[in-house]
Structure formats: C-alpha cells, structure tokens
Amino acid sequence: MVRIVAKFGGTSVADIERIREAAKRVKTEHDRGNQVVVVVSAMAGVTNQMVSLTDQMSSMFDAREYDVIVSIGEQSNAGLMALALQNLGIPARSWMGWQIPIHTDGIHGKARITGIETDELERRLESGEVAVVSGFQGLGPDNRITTLGRGGSDLTAVALAGALKADSCDIYSDVNGIYTCDPRIVEKAQKLSAITFEEMLEMSSLGSKVLQTRSVELAMNHGVKIQVRSAFSDEPGTFVVNEDEIVEQQIVSGISDSIDEAKITLLRVADRPGIAAGIFGPLADASINVDMIVQNVSEDGMTDLTFTVGKADLNAAAGLLESNKEDIGYGELIRDPDVVKISVVGVGMRSHAGVAQKMFQTLADAKINIKVISTSEIKVSVLIDEKHREQAVRALHTAYGLDGD
C-alpha cells in the first residue's frame, strides 16, 4: 500500500471538464489500491478575481477579511472534485482547512502551517476514502481562515504529505517536469528525471515558477519526495528528492533565467562605515528585496555601488534613494531595467572546480558583457543585458553538455 498526495494546480482544475480529467488520474491511483489525498487549487483566475475585488474595496485591507474573500475558490473546487470522484464510484469527501484542521500561525495572508491533525484523515484513508482538501487555506489561532500566500496550495500538499508520511507528493500542473532550461528559449532543453531539493530551491527562487519556494524548503526539511508532472499526460515527470537518491548526478543540472530584475547603480558613494546600512535600510523598511550587490574597488575614498531589485520595485527603490540623496551622499543614480539574470545551478559544483570559470569564458567567447556576479554553493548567477538573454542561455546550455537530441 502506497500513500500519495496529489495536488492539482489552477489550470488543471480550470473547469468542469478538467476536474473530471483530474479525477480520472486520481481513480487510476485509487484503483491500484493506493491511499490518495487530493489537494485542489482554485479554478485558474478565480483567486486573482477575488484579490482584485478586495483591492477595489480597500487598498489598506484587513488581512483577516482578505483571507475570507480569496479562499473561496479552493473551497468550491474541493466540493466539485469530491463530486467528480463520487461520479467515478470513488468514496470521497471535501475538507476545508478549518475542518481538518490545518493549524497555522496568525499571520493572515502569509500564514505558516504549525500543525495538522491527521487522525480522522488517516482513519478514512485506511477505509478507502479519498480526502479532497482545499489548498492554500488553514485555521489561525483566532479561529479564522488564514491563507498561505500565493502558490500556497503547493505548501498544503507538501505539509499534508509530511504529516501523513506519504510516499509521494505529486504536483500536477500544465508543466510536465523540470527542464535543463526554458524550453521556449532552447529547443534542445531536456526534461530532468530528477533534481535535488537544493537545486529546485535555487531554480524556484531564480524565477522558475513550477513550485513555490517555501514548499520546496518544507519538502526538504521533511524529506517529502515531490514529483512535478503533467495533468494532461501519463508520462512521468521530474522527481525532486534528496541528493543521495540521484544515481547519476550532473555537475550542472540546469540554466535558469529571470527577467524580473532591475539594476540600480549609485556613482561616487562615500566609502565609509555604515554606508551600506544607510542605503539598504530604507529599502528594507519599504519591504523592497535587494538581490545581487557589487561594490567596486574604492578609489580616493569614493566607490560605486550596484545592486538589483525586482523590476516592479525599481521606481519605488530609486525614488526612495533619490529622496535620501543628501543623507546617503552619492553623485548619481543610474537605473537599468533592461537586464536579465542567468544562473547555472548544480549540486555537483560543490565537488567540481571550474564551473564558474566555464560560464565566464562561454559568455566572453560570445562577446556578452557581465555586469554583476553572485555565487552560492550550488549556483553561479550573472547579470547581463536583456538583449543577450537567448544567446547566453543557448551558449551555456551547450557548454555544460545539456543539449538533447
């Protein structure tokens, strides 16, 4: 007997027909004698619609009411999925977050799961009933509905898989797996059969929208084996697992690119202690995330500082810095939204030297100028002109031997 959590994303439960198709996949697992928990998202678009209504009503809204409003799409889809399964002769019932309950902290809009009561679910799973759980929602300490942040249904699925000690957490969506790079850019991109949690984390945070970052962290911490697979085909997807479960580990698993970055350069900043805090403090206070940071070698007590923020935050960040120009003390601020961050990711680089060097050489050979570099244990990222995006990804994909047939 195998226990599976199967999560269906918004496009795979976007209408009655697709919910029926998803239910058939669940039936296949159930017919094999497997215990199945289904986690459903809202129909694609529904949650955005509710967020928009909330924004129209009130720009500074009470997050407790926001959660009441935006969680309804998962509720109705859980009911519809339960009906679809019943139509196929499978005993099934829907579960709201508050019914299980999935306990969370009280941070409405971005709650964290603090515990899941599984006794009743387990009893019913063992009796052959399929549990259909509304994703994205839980119950706060105030006995009110909480939501887990965008992409939170992934988190629901992984947390349930962890609490129920499930053998697999299958994430069904319109994406059939994790690729060595964006297949829309590189025709020779290959689907990976497996990837490590760490690599997936880097890919998620670098812009690959397949899995919510926090859900990958949670899976890593609880050893939940994830499979990213298509809701529209039977082929196996990509497993996201611990490093020791991957037999043939590539040095580099993939090339990720993100155009959600923008670059800000401050010229002629006084190079004195506390200057970085003076610059980044106001940005942090305004909840603007800063990603890559480079400080040039200081000359005559002055330095240039370059960093990246989310493209959506560029104007807010630049505005803040300009209004604090006197306090900070710098010569000029240059904005550049036309950049792309290209990253090479692979746990193999821990034990192999020369990965970064190959990246720099490959870009140099292609006459692509690198503006900023940042590295982590399993990743090298560079910021380049957006116009070189496709050329860079293709060249790197080839250089690291990732091209398929």
Add this chain to the structure above:
Amino acid sequence: MVRIVAKFGGTSVADIERIREAAKRVKTEHDRGNQVVVVVSAMAGVTNQMVSLTDQMSSMFDAREYDVIVSIGEQSNAGLMALALQNLGIPARSWMGWQIPIHTDGIHGKARITGIETDELERRLESGEVAVVSGFQGLGPDNRITTLGRGGSDLTAVALAGALKADSCDIYSDVNGIYTCDPRIVEKAQKLSAITFEEMLEMSSLGSKVLQTRSVELAMNHGVKIQVRSAFSDEPGTFVVNEDEIVEQQIVSGISDSIDEAKITLLRVADRPGIAAGIFGPLADASINVDMIVQNVSEDGMTDLTFTVGKADLNAAAGLLESNKEDIGYGELIRDPDVVKISVVGVGMRSHAGVAQKMFQTLADAKINIKVISTSEIKVSVLIDEKHREQAVRALHTAYGLDGD
C-alpha cells in the same frame, strides 16, 4: 440603545459600489448608537452560477458537497462588507456560519437552524463592533457546512434577530415594501405600511417573492418585527408584525396572483373509498406538491377530480398518472397550464362575512369563469384562465377599495 439585524439581498450587494452603499446605511444606524448585525447574501447571480456548476458536474449530487460549493458567495461578500465598513471607520468583522456557530440539523441543502451561540456576538456588539454574518449557511452536526435552502439569508437574519432579541430585522432589497397587489399589473397599487405575519405568510406562499416563507414563520413564532425596505432609498418600508400591532386593520390587505400553477383534471373517476389516496400517493412519493383540489358531485358512481400542481411539475405529474391509469381507473386526463391563481388575503375576513361572495360577484360581473376555489381562514383563492389575469386583479383591487390615487 436599539439592536438591529440588517439583511442585504443579492441585488443590493451585487458589486463593490453597492456594497459600499449598503455599508453607508449600516453606518447611519451605527452612528445613532445602535447595535448592528449585518447579514449578507451572495452577489446576485453567484449562487446560481455555483448551482449550475454543481449540476453540470453531477445530476445526483451529494448535498454535503453541494453546500460546500454554493455557500462561497456569502462568504466572500461578508469579507467585502466588513472591509467596506472598516473603510467608513466602523469596527467590523465577518462571521461564517461555522464560526458563530449557527447550528443546524443535518439536512444538507435545506437545513433548519437548531441553535445559535450568541455570547461572543453580544459581547462584541456591546463593545460597538458590527458583526457581518454570511447568510444562508450554518454548521451541521457532522461539522460540515449546511445551507438553508433558497432565500435562506432571510432565515439567517430572522433567526439571528430572534436569538439576539433584536428590536427590528430590516430586510433590504430592490423591493421597497409590500404592496396591495403587483404594481406592475395595477398602477393604483399602494404600499402597505404594515401587514400581519399571517397575511405575509399567505402572500409568500402565493408567490410574492419578497420574503422566504420559512423566515416569516420563524419571525411569527419568535415575535421578530420585520421591516421590508429598499436598499436604494431612505423611505420607510412595510413592517411585518403581529396583528395587535396594527392599528387600522383593513378587511382585505392585498390581492396576490400566481402563474406558477397548472391544472390537471381526471374525468370519470370511480367514486369509491381510497381513490384520492390512489391518485395523490404516487404524486407525494415523487415530491410533487398538490395545491387546490376539487371533486365534482358524484353521478352514477363516477366523479371528476380537478387539482393544481406547480407548472414545472405538470408533465411529471401527468406522466405518473397516465402510467398508473389502469390502477387508478379513470376515463381521461386533461392538462391545462394556462391558468392563474388569484387570491384575496386579509386577517379582517375572520370577522367580516361576504368577502368571498364579493370576489365571486366581481369576477362574475367581469364575465370571468372560476375553475377552482379554495379558502383558508384569511384567504380566498380562485383559479381562472391566465388570459384574464390582469383584468381580474384590477377589478378585485377596485372592488375591495384598495386603489390609491
């Protein structure tokens, strides 16, 4: 200090702008120092959309899942109304049925309220907070969401008003009160300042869709004073109250008409004991309600039987009787969907003779043939050809002295 339950129907909370307008009415009451509980319906159309999705998914659906699906519109509107009130500076929070809880029996889709826990609500009302309650929904003994049947938000409002001993239960909708008859038919129809529960019950069950029948029963049993009023104007509406609260009672309060009826006549039925049970038993088993019944004087041991069913049930009822023709034993079945039921309603008829006679004479003078008659203590109903509908209502409205200027 006055305590008010204010219920807003689907058209009065149909979009963001209307919810804002409704919130202003609540603010007016709150500013007067009144304690206010707001009950909200779903945005007009949303519940029908969810019912339709449920029907598409499964014709024989699990009513427990139906309730999960169709209750979402009241949930999101409660959140939006709470935000609208907060925008106006009024402390407010939303309450789902399961949070209060509003306990119900386990008859999903048509649950009855069995009890409401009011301690926390009362505490917060006394502190000046407005409670915004999702209409139409409660919590069943199985810890699952139940719904109260169509129009169930009226029931939520009246039950809360009863449990909280509210001074008034204001039902805001796109109707500004109860009229002596349908103003679309009779220009001289007048809005009533007050009507008794008994009359309102007859009006509701006769097709005036202003208030759900069960909510009127509940209000009568708990002495909840209802005001039916417009969400779009400040004028007072119609109070629905006990008979002794109405100072100048009319003999006849109103003329009601319903085109939702259809007539079935069985010719040459054997006039023997048990025949009525043989005819109406199968209809009851199929949940087909029979309303008016007339049996002609028996001749030669044979009789004709005429009765009415809902127009939507006509084919099902006739089909059932035709397939049981041998068992029942009758000569011919005649269907007639082109009928209308006209009713004269007034608690004054208890003490005044001649009300029915005036109805028959008025219709006779207008050369309108009466097909079926039925009476209750405070009502006389006749079935006539649908083509005479407007003529009959106008003539009766004049005959009973109800015409306004």
